[in-house]
Amino acid sequence: MKWNIPSLEELEDKIWRCTACGNCKVAYDFGPPPFFGQICPAGVEFGFEGNIASKGKVAFARGIINGDLEWNEDLLNDVYKCTVCAGCQEQCELDHKPFIPEIIESMRRKAVDEGVGPMPAQKVIAKSMRSFDNPYQGPRRMRTDWTRPFKKAKAPIKDIMKEDAPILYYVGCTGALNVPVRNLPVATASIFQKLGLDFGILGENEVCCGSTAMRIGDHEEFKRVAEHNLRLFKDLHDNHGVNTIVTSCAGCYRAIKKDYKLSEEYDELMDGIQVIHTVELLYNFFKEGKMKFTKELPWKVTYHDPCHTGRHLSEFEIDEDGSEAWQGAYLRKKDDNCLFDIPREMLQSIPDIDFREMERIRNNSYCCGGGGGVMTGYPDWAAKNASLRIEEGESTGAEQMVSICPFCHYNLNQGAKRVKSPMRLYDLVELLDMAL
């Protein structure tokens, strides 16, 4: 399968388009009233210019490309100490803006290709991917452990390879294998059953989406699982009636919606299949009046926007032929695909909920600190960063923080524990399931 995953060298022209103006270092909106906030987790923690935002990473990229910098442990660490949250991308307005996460990840791909990356702790991910098709070292049979309550309740979930269904619930490795967030698939399936949806899962046959591998630069491993999945999805469409893939995981969602499109065969293999996040699917039912909340939830709740269901889904318009501005000009951004409004609207529709916004939200949301392989590579820092976000949530008076990403859920929970916060973490589907 042919992939258009750019190398660092192929991005050189974009790299030189950075002015080093530093707009990317913090979130800022003119307003009125004006808004300012920290946006780069690595910048907050490590502070040197090289650590901060795209300005710092572009400096590394320039140094690597022009031979001023050679790989060493320190450089490698600082390339991997980035959550690739795209907070810096959101602030930038230059022509390299659409490519900022690619520039960062292409350095990692180069490191992996040259045998020096990823970081030692992340190599476990790569090894696990090869052995178990997931980054958690979880044997395949464990992928269905979360379904036991459904079997026990005599409401088993379809194995889509054995029983056809129009909806594939693509559970994702984190929901299935990371025990502290298993409530997520349980709540998802519970809601689906309450709504009477005809859906199935891949169970032991589910293979990682490849998001984590891609984020740490292991593009060969990403391609391996992505190719498997793309062909599997086509088979499910052609032979098992699947026309919708639902994912509760922001990482899977981003990977399938965006990274898989780097395959030249994406359109052909995904023809007739829509990829949708669980909350989008539920929102449609909600708007059609098919999902009604009957129970009150008198909670003070704040919402954390995951990077992968938010600004990572922004679409950038580029003047490819120079007809509007000049060749390669970044023209504008569309946020139509970003899941900013839907989770908020659904949360606020739950009876008796007291919803409170944090200062940094939507495009300017502050990353939980777990993305880009940081949760595995630098778990202490990931939790420390998450605790900053928890404290921001606490300052609203909220007692629960809700998100739609199992990665954020897990890492924010680690952050809450670290600062002994009473903040409780939930996935939105858990609240929706409670309110139904």
Added chain:
Amino acid sequence: MTKTPQNGNVDPKITKALQEIVGETNATDKIHIRYAYSYDLSFVERKSPDYVAMPTTVEQIQKIMKFANQEKIPVIPYTAGTNIGGLCIPEDGGILLDLKQMNKILTINDQLHYAVIEPGVSHAQFAHSLAKYGFRWSWPVGPPSASVSSNALCHGIGGMSGRYGLNSEEITSMEVVLPTGELVRVGSCAIQEDSWHSCLPLPRMDGLFTGWLGTTGVVTKIGLRVHPMPPYLKVFTTSAENLGDMASYCRTIGNYEICDDITTVSWWLSQVPIPYPYKPKPEDAPEWVSFATTFSWTEKERDAREEIWQMAMEEEKKKGTTVKEAVYPEEALKARTQLPSRIVGSTKNYTKQAGGGISWPGTFTPLDKWEPVYNEWKKILTNRNLSPSVRATNYRGVHYGMLRAMIPFPKKDPDAVENARQGIVECLQVVLDNGGIPYKPPVDFGVEINKRAHPGYLSLMKQIKNMLDPNDIMNRGKLGV
């Protein structure tokens, strides 16, 4: 994989000494970290510091300065590195003092209308905080990430310079660590610790630390006048066929002192971004457009300002100039009225079409020399296929003025960079010949200024520098003497 490479100047003992002062994680000699401080937007050649230290307290800065002074190691203060004259690029290695973690807004005095801030406070942060009090600052047309104090210390300009002068004229007090490590204060805070209202009536010792091409101390706290934000904004926009006519209008409207900002830009600068390479102006477009911002507290006051502006226009009509009411390009106008702005017209947007690089001949040139200088600049720049993207602005009514060209270039292409650099050098020579003074220029231009200086001026400057910095550690090599 290789071990961390080091260059010959780096001494691990110095790194360790710095780490003992600021903490292990706040000082480094790692080559890739130093690399990220080695360049900026300008054409100034890339040079790395030998060490980077991020102090978080005044005491740490004092210790570093005492240490550096004793060891005769150069020190380069750094906050955001956004200037376009290479001012934070070290000429001679040394310790880069990254002050961004000292970013507290210490006071906003809503009675006396001043703020006291640390060096790492950015314009974005300042705007966010001042807005809560209904205050504003003279925001420059630069990235909101730029440092407020650095901009003031470097004689930066802003959206209220037409009324109040340079941002350095808004300084009310300062706390400074001298190159010897001694802590000093100038202005009212020197007499009473918590009183930051004014540099006067004391001797103007703030000048010891403002406007030097190589810093003379590390300013750790700065008091700045802030101003209430009136609700009514009215912008008067005009055009003219030549800069002589436009200068006449700027002088006339400046006489009435009703504007916060009076600025005119050539057609090329009114484009967002600046055309690169040069492209001819459409024949039907005026060569100059101007805006004059006025703020008012009531509609009546706004109308009165408009009446005065009409008077100024009548005067120009009688003179027979080409000045007339005109539409200022929308995007460019946003860049003048929506500040600080990360989107329109700020430095990065100027350079957008060229790709990555920008610098300038930024000069203080009074109104009566704008036209002859511009005409020369235009020849120089267009001969080099560069846009004559020029801005001219009145300061403090009509007392003095600025003339500068923003020259973008693609940093990837060394020949194009050199072409722009040479063009800027030639422009500077023209302005010096006409009595203008470059500001915030790269060190080569500082040398050029000093060549023409009165010997007494140079001698005094050297004496002051020697007194403040006996071992010449502050931004060594930047002063051009």
